[in-house]
Every structure is written in structure tokens, then in C-alpha cells.
Amino acid sequence: MPHTLTISDQARRANGQAIGFLMQQAVENADCLSLAAGLVDEQTLPAELARITLNELLGEPHKGRQRLQYGTTQGPDPLRRVFRTYLAALEQRTDQLEHIPLRRFCLTTGSQQLLTLIVRALFNPGDICLVAAPTYFVFLGVLQAAGATIIPVQSDQNGMQPQALQTELQRLQDQGQLHRVRLVYIVSDFENPTGVSVSAERRPELLQITKHFSQESRILLLEDAAYRELHFDVPPQPSIWSLDDDQQTVILAQTFSKSFSPGVRVGLGVLPDELIQPVSDLKGNDDFGSPHLNQHLIARTLKNGTYKSHVAKVRESYRGKRNAMLTAIDREFSNLTDVTWYRPNGGMYVWMKLPEHIETGFNSPLFRAATQQHKVMYVPGELCYPPDWPQAPRCEMRLSYGVLSEELLDEGICRLARAVRSQLSQ
Numbered sequence: 001m002p003h004t005l006t007i008s009d010q011a012r013r014a015n016g017q018a019i020g021f022l023m024q025q026a027v028e029n030a031d032c033l034s035l036a037a038g039l040v041d042e043q044t045l046p047a048e049l050a051r052i053t054l055n056e057l058l059g060e061p062h063k064g065r066q067r068l069q070y071g072t073t074q075g076p077d078p079l080r081r082v083f084r085t086y087l088a089a090l091e092q093r094t095d096q097l098e099h100i101p102l103r104r105f106c107l108t109t110g111s112q113q114l115l116t117l118i119v120r121a122l123f124n125p126g127d128i129c130l131v132a133a134p135t136y137f138v139f140l141g142v143l144q145a146a147g148a149t150i151i152p153v154q155s156d157q158n159g160m161q162p163q164a165l166q167t168e169l170q171r172l173q174d175q176g177q178l179h180r181v182r183l184v185y186i187v188s189d190f191e192n193p194t195g196v197s198v199s200a201e202r203r204p205e206l207l208q209i210t211k212h213f214s215q216e217s218r219i220l221l222l223e224d225a226a227y228r229e230l231h232f233d234v235p236p237q238p239s240i241w242s243l244d245d246d247q248q249t250v251i252l253a254q255t256f257s258k259s260f261s262p263g264v265r266v267g268l269g270v271l272p273d274e275l276i277q278p279v280s281d282l283k284g285n286d287d288f289g290s291p292h293l294n295q296h297l298i299a300r301t302l303k304n305g306t307y308k309s310h311v312a313k314v315r316e317s318y319r320g321k322r323n324a325m326l327t328a329i330d331r332e333f334s335n336l337t338d339v340t341w342y343r344p345n346g347g348m349y350v351w352m353k354l355p356e357h358i359e360t361g362f363n364s365p366l367f368r369a370a371t372q373q374h375k376v377m378y379v380p381g382e383l384c385y386p387p388d389w390p391q392a393p394r395c396e397m398r399l400s401y402g403v404l405s406e407e408l409l410d411e412g413i414c415r416l417a418r419a420v421r422s423q424l425s426q
């Protein structure tokens with residue numbers, strides 16, 4: 001070959017992101033019990049419900065064929081109407097929310113596509129995004145590819161700390177950098193990776209702080225509510241989006257991947273007015289519409305109530321798995337000094353902190369012991385911080401109860417505890 005291929009800056013910046021490493025590790029350690037995979041539980045996937053619904057949808061002669069046709073870039077109006085009604089019910093604000101113009105609703109290929117489109121619509125290299133520390137690592141990859149500057153904001157068991165957000169924005173203002181801030185990104189419910197939710201008190205505070213600093217140029221708050229419907233103990237708080245009076249600051253991203261099926265990959269976004277056109281233009285270039293039939297499938301189950309009963313079953317199953325993982329962790333880790341973990345009320349993840357000297361990264365002795373000797377895999381916590389952030393803790397793990405059965409979760413935690421003990425005794 002005469003010359004090396006010249007690739008774009010964007011593709012170069014996308015190189016080496018966490019999701020690529022993780023997938024590689026999953027392939028290389030296929031014989032391990034996986035507490036790493038963020039996949040949904042296969043046992044809960046609604047094969048029968050999807051089959052019956054598709055049968056109905058395709059059984060109607062004329063309409064059936066239409067549903068196999070392209071849709072529209074943001075999703076056809078009648079479908080978006082169904083999704084709007086669903087969201088209004090979720091927010092328990094049917095009266096107000098039913099009036100939001102349909103043009104602000106966008107159906108996407110999972111919420112991941114919406115996250116990517118938003119970053120492409122808002123960011124030039126060097127523009128700033130503030131994220132919770134830690135945060136959803138795939139979104140960090142999207143920001144990196146865009147050349148964004150990522151600023152982590154201190155978080156705890158109640159989500160992003162408002163005071164820390166205020167301090168960071170004030171610092172940026174003092175440094176004359178406020179005009180570069182585009183976005184605050186928050187996973188509001190049962191967050192990936194920590195399982196924590198932003199508390200009721202913090203939601204309006206985070207919104208107010210974002211609005212307060214939205215002066216020299218607009219700062220938007222991207223609320224990623226991917227796990228919102230996977231609540232086990234108490235229903236989640238009203239979204240931050242619902243607290244935004246004029247609805248011009250918060251972008252809401254939702255998905256049916258976790259509650260229904262990632263293979264169907266339907267996402268739902270609600271956008272402030274000024275973002276509609278840019279996002280729609282970019283999406284037009286990408287795909288001029290996400291899979292139309294899949295949107296019909298979700299919309300039909302939303303309308304006839306089968307979605308609601310399905311999600312109730314999904315919650316039951318995950319609640320059992322969450323309990324199984326926490327019971328095993330309590331048993332295996334309680335007597336280890338300086339090991340702590342969060343107790344999630346929903347979602348798919350438990351976040352564990354080890355003593356500071358025990359690193360958890362792919363190249364650490366613990367990761368090697370876990371995968372090669374004890375045959376168990378986890379997600380190193382450091383992937384969930386910006387890669388160039390020197391203060392990032394190196395001793396944390398994301399443990400998922402997504403894919404394994406209750407029995408195998410128990411076994412996986414036993415193996416992990418053996419691996420950790422082997423390092424503590426070194």
C-alpha cells in the first residue's frame with residue numbers, strides 16, 4: 001500500500017475510548033462471570049409480546065406495509081403524540097405536558113444517538129461540558145471525539161453536588177471561560193455507573209445554578225433518564241426537565257432500551273426550541289429517521305397497556321437481582337476494612353470503593369487476578385472519569401447485576417471477594 005490512510009481529527013479523537021477497551025476485555029475474558037456487562041437481562045426481554053404486537057402491526061394490509069416504509073426524521077406525528085402522552089403520564093402532569101408542541105419531540109435510535117447529536121449540534125473543539133464524577137463512560141467518549149473539554153463535578157450518594165457545580169462555573173467565569181460552557185450532563189435516576197439518583201432537593205438547585213450562569217452564552221442541562229423506569233423501592237422524583245418552567249434549559253433524553261429491548265433501540269428526546277432544527281438537520285444527514293417499525297412497536301404497547309405491565313415484570317426481576325447482589329456483597333465484603341458500596345434503589349449497577357492502594361484498572365494486579373485466576377470481570381471505575389483527570393480515583397469498580405442470574409451473581413461476588421482478598425493480603 002503506497003500511503004497510510006489519513007483519517008479525520010474526529011476519528012482520531014475517538015480512538016482508545018473506554019467502550020472499545022471494555023468490549024475487547026469481554027471478548028478476551030469470555031470464560032469469566034461478567035459483573036461488567038451493562039446488557040439487559042435476557043430473561044426479561046419481551047419476545048412473545050413483541051411477536052404478538054408485530055403480528056398485529058403487520059397484519060393490517062395497507063397500514064402494515066406503511067409501517068415497513070421509511071418514517072420521518074424526528075418520527076411521524078401520530079407516533080410522537082403517543083410518546084408525548086406516555087411522558088406526560090410518567091411525569092404525572094398530563095394537563096400541562098400534553099400541550100408541548102410535537103415538534104420538540106424527537107424519536108431517535110436509542111438515547112445514545114440523541115446524546116451524540118446534541119454534542120455534534122453544540123460543541124466545537126475546546127467547548128466545555130461539566131459532568132458528574134463519575135459518569136456514563138460512553139458519553140465521555142462522545143465528548144472526547146468532539147474535542148470537548150470535560151470538567152468533572154464532585155458527586156455523592158445524592159448525585160451531583162450543587163455547591164460543586166456552582167464552584168466550577170464560578171471558577172470558569174473568573175477565568176473568562178464561561179462563554180465556552182455548552183452543557184451540564186446529568187444521569188438523574190439510578191445512574192450508570194453508581195446507581196445513585198439526584199435527590200429531590202438537588203434537582204431544582206442544579207437547574208437554577210445552570211440558569212444563573214447561562215449569561216454570556218446559553219448553557220443547557222442534558223438530563224439522561226435512561227434508567228428512570230427501573231425503580232425498585234420508591235418511584236423516581238419528577239424529572240429535572242419537568243421543573244424547567246420555560247423548558248428552554250433542560251434537554252430530556254429517554255430510552256426504551258432498558259425497560260423494553262435494546263434490540264428495538266427506540267429513544268425519545270424533548271428539545272428546547274433552538275435545538276430542534278440543528279438536531280433535526282444532523283439527524284437528517286445521519287439516517288433521515290430511526291427505524292419506523294420499531295417506533296410503531298413501542299407506541300402500540302404504550303397505547304394498549306402491555307408496555308406498562310411488561311415494565312412492572314422487569315422491575316420485579318431486577319429487584320431480585322439487586323437484592324441477590326447486595327446480600328452477597330454484605331456477606332463477602334462487610335468484614336474488609338475500607339471497602340464501601342452504594343445501595344441502589346433501581347437501575348443495574350452497584351458502585352464499590354476499595355482501599356486506595358488497590359487499583360482496579362485493566363493493567364492492575366487485581367484485574368489480572370480477577371479475570372485470569374478467579375474468572376470474574378468488572379468495569380474499572382477509572383473509565384468513568386475524564387481520562388486526563390489526574391485526581392480520578394483508581395480504586396473503584398462498577399458491578400452490574402444486569403445479565404447474570406441470582407445464583408451466578410452470588411458466585412460472581414464470591415469470586416470477586418476472593419480476588420480482592422488476594423490483593424489485600426499482598
Ligand SMILES: Cc1ncc(COP(=O)(O)O)c(C=O)c1O
Nearest residue numbers: 110111112136187192226255257
Ligand atoms: C446512562 C446511559 N445513557 C444512555 C445509554 C444509551 O442507551 P440506548 O442508546 O440503548 O438508549 C446508556 C446505555 O447503557 C446509558 O447507560
